[in-house]
Amino acid sequence: MIIGTKTRYTLDLEDVMCFPDNNHIPAAPPAPDERWVIVTEVLSNPAPRPGGLGFVVKDKSGDRFPVVFATPTAARDVRRYKPGRLICLVNGSLADFRPQLGYFVRNKASAYMFMLPCNLAMLNRLAARLRAQSDAGEFGQCCNVCKAHTALRSCGCRTRYCGTECQRTDWNNGHSRECKVIKALIVWNRTEWW
Structure with missing residues (x-):
């Protein structure tokens, strides 16, 4: 498995060596x-x-x-x-x-x-979203709401926001339920498994 970076999401939850069934x-x-x-x-x-x-x-x-x-x-x-x-x-x-x-x-x-605090479907959905953000060049670089490039990190899961208004909007739209899960996915993305 290729180890991810701050700006590249490479985690594959289907990899049976790292995430075995x-x-x-x-x-x-x-x-x-x-x-x-x-x-x-x-x-x-x-x-x-x-x-x-x-x-x-x-x-x-x-x-x-x-x-x-x-x-x-x-x-x-x-x-x-x-x-x-x-x-x-x-x-x-x-x-x-x-x-x-x-x-x-x-x-x-x-x-x-x-x-x-999620089920398998939500975990897979969030991983797919992070992968799509990475493929679009937005992962770790853009505001999660308005997609503007920003250096600010305003959340425990390292999600980026351009300001408090975008952060509040995202939090109210469900990020409060996703934050801990995204944090785990980002840690796994940067883990050297083997």
């Missing part, structure tokens, strides 16, 4: 310079599962399987994961839940997993 999980643990993220959408509310509390999730290929929190504070840890949100497992490896495979979360630190 359940059928492409590496069998061996990652080497120190390797990483991957298993992106799963929560389909159910938390429920007791063997080994802890968990959810039924689906990956980008539509496979359904459990993700079980086996942390000491599992009851508290699962509260923020609602159906329609994403659980992103960093360097996850499969666990045997008999009769199916799934994932254990033994450490809730962001180095191992994190949540994105």
